[in-house]
Amino acid sequence: MARPRSEDKREAILNAAIEVLAELGERAPTSKIAKLAGVAEGTLFTYFSSKEELLNQLYLSLKAELRQVMMLHYPLTADLKAQMQHVWQAYVTWGINMPKKRKVMAQLSTSEQITAESKQIGMQSFCDMTNLLQEQTTLGLLRDYPPLFIGSMLGALADLTMGFMVQEPENADRYQESGFEAFWHAVSTPITS
Numbered sequence: 001m002a003r004p005r006s007e008d009k010r011e012a013i014l015n016a017a018i019e020v021l022a023e024l025g026e027r028a029p030t031s032k033i034a035k036l037a038g039v040a041e042g043t044l045f046t047y048f049s050s051k052e053e054l055l056n057q058l059y060l061s062l063k064a065e066l067r068q069v070m071m072l073h074y075p076l077t078a079d080l081k082a083q084m085q086h087v088w089q090a091y092v093t094w095g096i097n098m099p100k101k102r103k104v105m106a107q108l109s110t111s112e113q114i115t116a117e118s119k120q121i122g123m124q125s126f127c128d129m130t131n132l133l134q135e136q137t138t139l140g141l142l143r144d145y146p147p148l149f150i151g152s153m154l155g156a157l158a159d160l161t162m163g164f165m166v167q168e169p170e171n172a173d174r175y176q177e178s179g180f181e182a183f184w185h186a187v188s189t190p191i192t193s
Contacts, residue, residue, distance in 0.1 A: 010047050012037040017058050022100035026055060026111050056118040059108040062101055063122040069094045070129075080136050081184060087129070088158065088180045095162045096172075102162070126151070142187050150187050157183045 016037035020028045030051050034041040048054035070090040075082055095102040108114055123130075133147035142150065161179030165172040 009037070009039060009043065013039065013044055013047055013054070014058055014061055017054060018100050018104050021058075021104045021107060026107055026113060030054070052113050052115075055108060055111065055113045056115055058104070059111075059114050059118055060121060062105045062108070063125055065101070066091070066094060066105070067125045080141055081188070083132070084154075084184065084187075085180055088154065088183065089176065091154070091158050092162055092165070092176055092179070095158065096165055099166075106159075123148075140189055143189055145187065153186060154183055157186075 013033065016033045016035075019036055020033045024032070030044055031041050033054075034044040037044070044054070048057060070087050072090070073086070075086055078086070129151070130147040133142060133150050136142045137144055137147070145153075157179055161175050164175040164179075168175070
């Protein structure tokens with residue numbers, strides 16, 4: 001009779017994968033991940049049928065965590081700029097506090113091992129944000145850019161900002177504010193008098 005799976009072991013494997021992938025990249029051997037997780041390599045494959053499945057599940061786990069962080073205390077009744085600033089600050093704070101997760105998510109986002117289905121599920125977790133961007137574009141408050149492009153701009157400028165924050169921690173607040181202002185000016189429609 002097969003042993004029941006433990007959520008703790010599954011989490012240990014995912015956490016070990018973050019550590020190993022951050023150090024070695026997606027080509028890291030599953031044996032290293034299993035060893036760091038404190039399980040046999042065969043046990044790893046009890047939880048994930050293949051390395052590809054492990055990477056896809058890790059990708060989805062990181063996307064879900066990021067969405068949860070961004071939506072925690074989301075100001076539903078605030079104006080658009082305040083809502084976008086909340087998302088920005090949540091993402092940047094998460095990225096600075098979780099550099100290995102951020103690095104692994106960046107690797108997996110461009111990995112050929114992440115399936116189209118996983119990418120679609122990852123995007124769907126942010127569909128409320130996509131809908132907000134589309135709605136605000138229709139109202140003329142945002143430039144007529146596709147929501148995915150706006151999200152990609154936010155990610156790229158946030159990554160640039162985080163790089164400067166890490167290089168010059170004494171100026172981190174200034175970089176975080178400047179990065180958001182650069183993003184906001186790039187996507188918001190100019191106010192005409």
